Amino acid sequence: MNPEHDTPGSAHDEARRSFLKQSSLLTAMALVPGPLVQAASAELDEKVAAVFEKIPLKLEVNGIKHKLSVEPRTTLLDLLRENLNLTGTKKGCDYGQCGACTVHVDGQRVNSCLSFAVMHEGKKITTIEGLADGDKLHPMQEAFIKHDGFQCGYCTPGQIMSAVACIREGKADSEGEIREYMSGNICRCGAYSNIVAAIQEVKGGGQKV
Amino acid sequence: MNEQPKPKKQIGAPMNRVDARQKVTGAATYSAEYQLPNMTYAVLVGSTVTKGRLTGIDTKAAERAPGVLAVITHLNAPKPPSPKPEGKDPSQPQTQGNPLQVFNDDKIRFNDQPIAVVVADSWERARYAAGLVQAQYAKEAHQTNLEANADKAFLPTAAKKNPKHPMNDYQRGQVDAYKTGAVKLESEYVIPTEVHHPMELQAITAHWEAPDRLTLYDKTQGTLATRRDFAKQWNLPEENVKVIATYVGGAFGNALHSWPHESAAILAAKVVNRPVKLMLTREQMFTMVGYRPYTWQKLGMSATPDGKITGITHESIGQTSTYEEFTEATLAQTRMMYQSPNVTTRYRLAALDIGSPIWMRGPGEATGAFALESAMDEMAYLLNLDPLEFRLRNYTDEDPEKNKPWSTKFLKECYKLGADRIGWSKRQLKPGSLRDGDWLIGYGMGVGTFGAHRGAATVGAQLLPNGTVLLQCATTDIGPGTGTAMTQIAADTLGISPDKIKFELGNSSFPKAVTQGGSSTVNSVGPATQEACLALKDKLRTLAGAAFSTAKAEDITFEGGQTVMRNDANGKLPLQIGLRNNPSVKVSYSDILRQNGQQNVSATVEAKPGGEGQKYSMYSFSVHFAEVRVHQLTGEVRVSKLVSCADAGTIVNEKTAGNQMKGGAVGGIGMALMEHARIDDRFGRYVTKDFADYHVPVHADSPAVEVAFVNQPDPHVNALGTKGIGEIAIIGVAPAIANAVFNATGKRIRELPITPDKLI
Ligand code: FES
Ligand code: FES
Secondary structure, eight states: OOOEEEOTTOOHHHHHHHHHHHHHHHHHHHTSOSHHHHHHHHHHHHHHHHHHSOEEEEEEETTEEEEEEEOTTOBHHHIIIIISOOTTSOOSOSSSSSOTTEEEETTEEEEGGGSBGGGGTTOEEEOGGGTSBTTBOOHHHHHHHHHTOOSSOSSHHHHHHHHHHHHHTTOOSSHHHHHHHTTTSOOTTOOHHHHHHHHHHHHHHTOOO | OOOOOOOOOOTBSOOOOTTHHHHHHTOOOOTTOOOOTTOEEEEEEEOSSSSEEEEEEEOHHHHHSTTEEEEEETTTOOOOOOOOOOOOOTTOOSOOSGGGOTTSSSEEOSTTOEEEEEEESSHHHHHHHHTTOEEEEEEOOOOOOTGGGGGGOBOOHHHHHOTTSTTSOEEESSTTGGGGOSEEEEEEEEEOOBOOOOSSOOEEEEEEEETTEEEEEEOOSOHHHHHHHHHHHTTOOGGGEEEEOSOOOOOTTTTSSOOHHHHHHHHHHHHHTSOEEEEOOTTHHHHSSOOBOOEEEEEEEEEOTTSOEEEEEEEEEEEEESSOOOOOOTTHHHHHSSOOSEEEEEEEEEEESSOOOOOOSSHHHHHHHHHHHHHHHHHHHHHTOOHHHHHHHTOOSEETTTTEEBSOOOHHHHHHHHHHHHTGGGOOSSTTOEEETTEEEEEEEEEEEEEOOOOOEEEEEEEOTTSOEEEEOSOOOSSSOHHHHHHHHHHHHHTSOGGGEEEEOSBTTSSOOOOSOTTOHHHHHHHHHHHHHHHHHHHHHHHHHHHHOOSOGGGOEEETTEEEEEOOTTSSGGGSTTOTTOSEEEEEHHHHHHHTTOSOEEEEEEEOOOTHHHHOBOEEEEEEEEEEEEETTTOOEEEEEEEEEEEOBSOSBHHHHHHHHHHHHHHHHHHHHTOOOOEETTTTEESOOSTTTSOOOOGGGOOOEEEEEOOOOOTTTOTTOBOOOTTTTTTTHHHHHHHHHHHHHSOOOOBSSOOGGGTO
C-alpha cells in the first residue's frame, strides 16, 4: 500500500496560470520603451521568477508517494528537511564533503545536499526515518547502539545510511576496507573506532541489510 | 510488594545511551529542526573587507526579490536596549558587549563580519536575495598575522589590573634559570589556528512568543549563559527568555560564547514578527564562531646529566581579537607537571583583526602541552634517556606550583598501562631504527592534565505515581552522554533500574547547572543528581513511616528499589494481609505514594564544591602513546596505533567514557597532522573555507584507538570520585604523534600540522 501525499502549496496548476498572466503583462510592457519600463521590468523579472520557480515532482520517500511542487534549485536535502519534515537527514556542510546528508536513492547512497530534488523524479528515497521496520530497528541501528557508534549523534544518520550501503556494495570485508569506504562520512566527535566495530558486527552477523 | 532482584550496580557499567534510539532513528531534534508555524529563514551577508567602515549598503534588489520579508542592516536595525558595551574584560570572556550587537554601527572589525541579514520564506529565497546585497567600504589597513605583530604583544588587561590573576607572569625559584643549566635546550613551537567544526553547523531558531517573551532553540553548551546574555541584550527578566538545547550536534567549545549570528536571528525575528531559523554555512563556521587561536611558544629547559630538570621557561603569545581579550591556560601544565626548582612562565596576547577565538577542546592546555611535551622528548634525547624514564625521574608527588598534595594522582599507573599496550619496549632510542619496507616506524608519548573543575548545580527529582523518577537539570549534552551518566548515578542512588528513570536536560527552565565545558559536567551535575535522589529517599522514608510504620525514620531502609520497614506489632503494617509474621516488609515506592494519597514526591537540591580546593590540588591526568608509520619517500604519516590512558577518577560509564577518550585522540590526530585554518594576510580572509581545504580526520585517518582507565575514585572532588575526561582526551595527543614522528625520522617538527612537505 502506497499512500499518496499532496504537500500543501503544491498547486502547480495555479502557479502556471499566474505565470501566463504575468508573462503576457511583461510582453505588453516590453513594447513600451523607456527607462521607466526598464526599471519596472527588472522588478517584474523577479516576480516572473517567483511564479516560474516551482515545478512538479513525484517522489517516493520511505514508502510514501509524494506529489510535490518544488523550485529547481531546492536540494534533495532541503526538500527532506524543510518541506517534508524529515529532519533525520542532517546538513553538515551542504558541499558534499561530510556525508551527514547521506540517503539512499533507489538503493544507492547519495549525498542529498549535492543533488537537486528535481533530479529524482519517480525515484525511491530512503532516509534514516525509513530504515527501521516499524518499531524494529535495522540491525545497523542496533549495532550502532551496542557499540556506541556516536556521541553527539549529528553525523549518525548519515553514517548509518552509508554503512548499510557499504555492506550492500560489498565494501566491508575488512577493517581497512570499511575505513576507506566510509571516509566520506565525517564524525567530528571521533567515534570512528566504534562505528567500524558496529559495521563489522553487522557484516559478520550475515543478516540481510 | 513483590520481592525484586537487587539491581546490579549501574555506575561503571557500560550502559547504552539513554538517547541512543533517538539518535539512530533520526528522531533527535537539533536546533534548526523545530517545526514552528510561520517559519522564516535568515541568511547572513558578511563583510568582504577586513577592517574599515561601511560607506554604503544597497539592499533594494534583495528587498524586491521573491519571498523576502526583511533585509536588516545597521541603517535600519532596531537597537536592542542592552547596556553599553562593557569593553575588553577577559574576566568576562562570554561577550557581553559589542560583539553581540550586530548591525550596531558601520565599523568592520573582521572579514565576513555580518553586515546584513536577509529574511525570506524559504532558505533558497533568502540565500538568493543575500547575494544581491551590495556594500561599499572605506578600507583601512588590517593586521591578521600574529608573528608580524608579536612585538605589540601585551599582558592581558585582567592580569594588569589584578596581580593575583593567573594570566600574570609566574615565577618559582630563579628567573630563566634554564639558561645556566648543564644540559639545555631552547625551542620555538607554533600551533596554527584550528577550528572546532562540529558536524552540526551553528544554528538557532528564534521565536518571540510575545513582545517581551523570547524562546530560542539554540546550539549552546550553556542554556543559562545564553539566556543571561540575550535577556541582558533585550533588557528582559531572565525568566522571559527560554533556551532549549535538547540535542547539540557537537561543539567542542564553540558554543561557550554568544555569537553575532544569534543576535542577528533574534533581531530578525523581532522585525518580521515570525519565528526565524538561521544556520551558518561551513564557510561562516571559520569566521564568526571562534577557533583555537594561533599561538607562538618558546620553551627553554635545562637538566642535570642524570635527568633532573633544573629550570623551565615557557613563554607564549596567543591571538585574540581587537574587541575582546580572550585568554586560555596555555602555560598551566608547565607550572605543575614536573619537578623543577625553577620555573618561569610569561603569557601575552596579540590583538588581530579577526573574529574572537574561543576555547577549543583541551583549550590552552593542549596548545601548551604540545610545546612542553615536545621539549620533554627533545631533552630526553639530549640526555640519551628513554622519554618515559625521563618523565618518571621528574614525577611530582605533590603540586609544585601550589605546594599542595594532589587530591589523587595515578599518572604512573597510566604510564604503565599505556607502555604495555603500545609495546613501548619495541621502541628504539635512536631515530629511524625501525622500518617496514619504505615505512619508518616510530613511537612517542605525550602527557596531559586538566583541572578537575566542579561548579554548583541543581537537580530536580520527582517520583511519579507509576514508580518512575523524572530528573531535570538545565545542563546540556553535546555528546559525552550526560543524560546516560546521570541516569546511572540516579539508578544506583535510588536502587531502581535505569529504565525507570528519565533525565531531562538542555532547557533553561530546568534547575540551574554549570555550562557544559571544562570537563566539569559529571563532577558538578553528578553530585547534584546523587543528592537530589538522596533527598527524595528522605521524603519517601517519612511518607513510608506515616503510612505504614511506627518505626523511627532511621530504621527504614532501602533495598532493590523498595522501602524496607521493621514489622512492628503495634504499627500499621500488620494491616497488610499476610505480612503479620515477617520481621520486616518491603513496600514499593509507588505503594508509598498511593497509601499517602499523593501524586508524586519531589526534591530539588543544589550541590556545590566545599573547601576541598583549598586543601588539595585536583587534576585529571592522561598519557597518550602513538605508533606512527612515515613513508620515507612521500612523507605521509599514518598513525597506526594510539593508546590513551587516563586517571579521571571514577568512570561512570565505561562505554561512553571510552568513546569520549577515543574522540579526543582522533581530535589530536587532526591537530598533529592536518588541521590548519589559513588566512591570506593580504586580504585578511580565510583561504580554507570548507572540508576540502581544512582537513579533519576521516575514518581512514583513524586507527582503532585503545583506551584504558585507572578508574580509581578521587575522594576529594566529589562523593562520586569523578575528575573529568573531555579535555585530557586530547591534551598531549599531538606531541605524542610529533614525538613518534621524530622517533621514526629524526625530524623534529615544531610547527603543526606535520604535513608531508615538512618531512621530505
Ligand atoms: S551536508 Fe551533504 S555532504 Fe555534507
Ligand atoms: S557523533 Fe558527533 S559528529 Fe559523529
